Amino acid sequence: MITAERKPLSEIKEMIAPYRKVLVVGCGSCVAECAAGGEKEVGLLASALRMDARTEGRDLEIKEMTLDRQCVYEFIDQLTEFIDQYDVVLSLGCGAGVQAVAEVFPRAIIVPALNTTFVGETKEAGLWVENCRGCGDCKLGFFAAVCPITGCAKGLFNGPCGGSQDGKCEVDPDTPCAWQLIITRLEESGRMNLLDKVYPPADWSKQQGRGPRKIVREDQKI
Amino acid sequence: MDQKSAGLKITIFFCQRIDADQDAHRRPLEKELGSQIRFFPLPCSGRIEPLHLLRALESGADKVYVVTCAEGACRYREGNIRAKKRLAYAQGLIEEIGLAKDHLELIHVLAGTTTTIAQLAEELLAREAFVGPLPVDAPGQERQQRQL
Numbered sequence: 259m260i261t262a263e264r265k266p267l268s269e270i271k272e273m274i275a276p277y278r279k280v281l282v283v284g285c286g287s288c289v290a291e292c293a294a295g296g297e298k299e300v301g302l303l304a305s306a307l308r309m310d311a312r313t314e315g316r317d318l319e320i321k322e323m324t325l326d327r328q329c330v331y332e333f334i335d336q337l338t339e340f341i342d343q344y345d346v347v348l349s350l351g352c353g354a355g356v357q358a359v360a361e362v363f364p365r366a367i368i369v370p371a372l373n374t375t376f377v378g379e380t381k382e383a384g385l386w387v388e389n390c391r392g393c394g395d396c397k398l399g400f401f402a403a404v405c406p407i408t409g410c411a412k413g414l415f416n417g418p419c420g421g422s423q424d425g426k427c428e429v430d431p432d433t434p435c436a437w438q439l440i441i442t443r444l445e446e447s448g449r450m451n452l453l454d455k456v457y458p459p460a461d462w463s464k465q466q467g468r469g470p471r472k473i474v475r476e477d478q479k480i
Numbered sequence: 481m482d483q484k485s486a487g488l489k490i491t492i493f494f495c496q497r498i499d500a501d502q503d504a505h506r507r508p509l510e511k512e513l514g515s516q517i518r519f520f521p522l523p524c525s526g527r528i529e530p531l532h533l534l535r536a537l538e539s540g541a542d543k544v545y546v547v548t549c550a551e552g553a554c555r556y557r558e559g560n561i562r563a564k565k566r567l568a569y570a571q572g573l574i575e576e577i578g579l580a581k582d583h584l585e586l587i588h589v590l591a592g593t594t595t596t597i598a599q600l601a602e603e604l605l606a607r608e609a610f611v612g613p614l615p616v617d618a619p620g621q622e623r624q625q626r627q628l
Contacts, residue, residue, distance in 0.1 A: 301534075305538050313615050
């Protein structure tokens with residue numbers, strides 16, 4: 259899941275200040291799960307912006323919409339009949355959603371209401387934790403499904419570093435030591451032999467350095 | 481000046497478990513005060529969402545109360561604790577747009593007391609009007625000038 263947090267209202271207001279008609283568009287997928295950009299959050303932000311405008315005596319017209327997914331053309335297409343009627347689109351999608359909408363409607367003005375943060379999981383109600391860096395070279399199979407790149411502050415493939423205390427990371431005592439988790443799980447599942455191997459550094463060229471990454475699947479094309 | 485005399489528009493979200501006959505008890509007050517008071521019974525105060533609170537203010541309420549049972553007395557264990565957190569979140573949102581957080585207020589009914597929602601509402605209306613009318617007109621609605 260891609261997580262995000264709402265920008266401060268002052269920043270959002272500054273971006274939409276030149277415009278009178280605002281289309282506020284949420285996304286019902288990842289950012290709804292992390293309570294940043296779903297239907298409820300669209301309603302909250304629209305309500306706050308309307309009240310703020312009335313408090314300041316400004317004329318502001320807002321329409322609220324939430325797409326099932328803001329990063330897929332078939333869903334973005336639902337904006338087609340409305341987009342020309344509004345001066346600006348305030349997107350509560352992740353960065354991918356904002357850019358996808360802008361690509362479909364290149365002449366429209368699209369601005370983000372969220373700061374996209376990380377790929378993570380919902381640990382419990384109200385708590386989301388990063389657990390994947392999207393490195394493009396997943397090694398979870400060797401490390402008992404604990405990512406040492408994301409979970410270990412030092413990103414060690416051949417840990418532990420020796421600095422952890424009581425199973426917690428020396429960099430942040432609130433964070434469990436990823437290598438403690440790896441070793442405990444490997445022990446419990448009888449796979450400690452996986453640590454006999456020395457793992458080479460990650461191939462970072464799969465993550466960065468070549469511009470935007472692409473996935474091409476001929477079998478998925480129409 | 482009390483909130484009733486000041487003409488403040490009051491919205492009360494409340495856990496309907498605090499008054500088994502809330503429907504009958506609130507009717508006379510609704511008839512007397514008309515649009516000055518609006519009641520929203522909830523199956524549990526934990527059902528409240530920040531969106532309900534903002535929509536209430538946006539629709540013209542000057543003061544929104546969320547009335548819950550006493551802490552530790554929720555039939556569903558944590559409903560009133562959740563209500564408290566959500567109200568605090570909504571207070572943060574309205575402060576971001578420059579409104580006083582006191583436009584939203586949580587009221588815990590004291591443990592062991594038996595009260596009707598009408599009695600409770602009368603007590604709230606008799607309170608000093610510390611916050612004035614919300615400087616936000618509901619759409620298409622001219623707010624009357626009210627002096628505090």
